[in-house]
Amino acid sequence: MPIITKISTQKRKGRYNIFIDNEYAFSVSERTLAEKRLLKGTELSNEDIEEIKKAEADSHAIQLAMSYLSYQPRSVYEVLEYLNKHEISQDASQAAVQNLIELNYLNDNNFARLFIKNNLRVGKDGPRTVDRKLKQKGLAADVIQEALYEIEDEEWVDAGLRVVHSLIHQAGKLSYKEIKQKALTKLRAHGFDQELSELVLEKLDLEKDEDEQIEALKKQGSKAWRRYRKDEDFKRKQKVKRYLFQHGFSSGEIDSFLNGEIVDLEEIDEY
Numbered sequence: 001m002p003i004i005t006k007i008s009t010q011k012r013k014g015r016y017n018i019f020i021d022n023e024y025a026f027s028v029s030e031r032t033l034a035e036k037r038l039l040k041g042t043e044l045s046n047e048d049i050e051e052i053k054k055a056e057a058d059s060h061a062i063q064l065a066m067s068y069l070s071y072q073p074r075s076v077y078e079v080l081e082y083l084n085k086h087e088i089s090q091d092a093s094q095a096a097v098q099n100l101i102e103l104n105y106l107n108d109n110n111f112a113r114l115f116i117k118n119n120l121r122v123g124k125d126g127p128r129t130v131d132r133k134l135k136q137k138g139l140a141a142d143v144i145q146e147a148l149y150e151i152e153d154e155e156w157v158d159a160g161l162r163v164v165h166s167l168i169h170q171a172g173k174l175s176y177k178e179i180k181q182k183a184l185t186k187l188r189a190h191g192f193d194q195e196l197s198e199l200v201l202e203k204l205d206l207e208k209d210e211d212e213q214i215e216a217l218k219k220q221g222s223k224a225w226r227r228y229r230k231d232e233d234f235k236r237k238q239k240v241k242r243y244l245f246q247h248g249f250s251s252g253e254i255d256s257f258l259n260g261e262i263v264d265l266e267e268i269d270e271y
Contacts, residue, residue: 001043001044001045002020002021002025002043002044002045002046002049003020003021003041003042003043003044004018004019004020004038004039004040004041004042004043004044005019005020005021005022005040006018006019006022006040007019007033007038007039007040010027014029014030015027015028015029015030016028016029016030016033016038018038020044020049025049026049026052026053026056027056028052028056029056029059031059032052032055032056032059036052038052054091054092057088057089057091057092058092058095058096058099060088060092061083061088061092061093061095061096062096062099062100064082064083064086064088064096065079065082065083065096065097065100066100066105068082069100069105069106073110073111073114073115074106074111075106075108075111075134075137075138075139076097076101076106076108076138077137077138077139078137078138079096079097079100079106080093080094080097080138081138083096083097108139108140108143109143109146109147111137111139112134112139112143112144112146112147113147113150115130115133115134115137115147116130116147116148116151119159120151120155120156120158120159121158123159123162124159124160124162124163124190125159125190125191126156126159126160126187126190126191126192126193126196127148127151127156127191127192127193127196128191128192128193129190129191130144130148130191131144131145131148131191132191134147153195153196153199154199156192156196156199156200157199157200157203160187160190160192160196160197160199160200160203161200161203161204163186163187163190163192163200164182164183164186164187164200164201164204165204167179167182167183167186167204168204170182173215173216173219173220174216174220174247174248175213175216175217175220175247175248175249175253176212176213176216176248177248177249178247178248179248180201180248181248183197183200183201183204184197184201187200213253214262217244217249217253217256217257217262218257218262218263220243220244220247220249221240221244221254221257221262221263222263222268224239224240224243224244225240225265225268225269226268227239227243228240229269237258240254240257240258241254241258244257
């Protein structure tokens with residue numbers, strides 16, 4: 001029967017090399033050394049050796065997983081991927097994850113809820129983007145939907161406002177219609193549907209202000225009038241009209257600008 005002929009310490013604290021029949025066999029932790037009562041001269045069967053190796057692999061996998069979890073919450077999939085990158089066997093990885101699930105250190109339902117709550121507190125993602133990101137973290141669709149279902153529409157407003165808040169400062173530079181359109185576009189890009197986007201805009205306090213609208217018309221109109229200064233008069237006005245219309249101004253507002261009611265067009269040409 002195989003016999004331990006030597007036990008030596010590794011440079012890594014708490015680790016020991018086990019030599020069987022004068023040849024290196026495997027390494028163990030100090031805990032395993034004590035629990036299995038591994039001493040020089042101890043006889044081990046092949047089954048004993050395999051059991052010790054498996055226990056060491058499982059212990060190493062759990063330690064790695066716990067270290068990974070210490071930085072922030074993780075999904076089951078993320079932990080498995082992390083262990084795989086560290087070349088932990090599939091059996092040891094599955095055993096470690098199952099152990100952590102039983103201890104409630106790993107729980108995809110809780111992870112989904114925590115992920116969503118954190119986004120609502122400081123993030124900028126809407127439900128669709130949150131759904132996509134959680135799927136990338138390996139969560140099942142029904143787990144994600146159950147967590148999302150617990151959130152009321154109003155709870156998404158703060159996240160939406162963080163997406164579009166900077167547009168408030170565009171009043172007086174862009175038309176009311178263009179600001180609203182930009183806001184809707186940004187919200188859709190961040191995973192908000194039309195209904196939620198409208199709810200966010202209601203809270204944005206983006207009311208149409210006549211003075212700000214005129215100021216925006218003056219700025220955008222002057223910019224376009226200078227841009228097309230090389231065109232003959234009729235063509236120039238057509239291009240300016242198209243430009244202002246694309247930027248959200250009404251036909252009446254555009255006509256007012258082109259008629260010189262907003263700003264003297266000749267003065268623009270002087271600069």
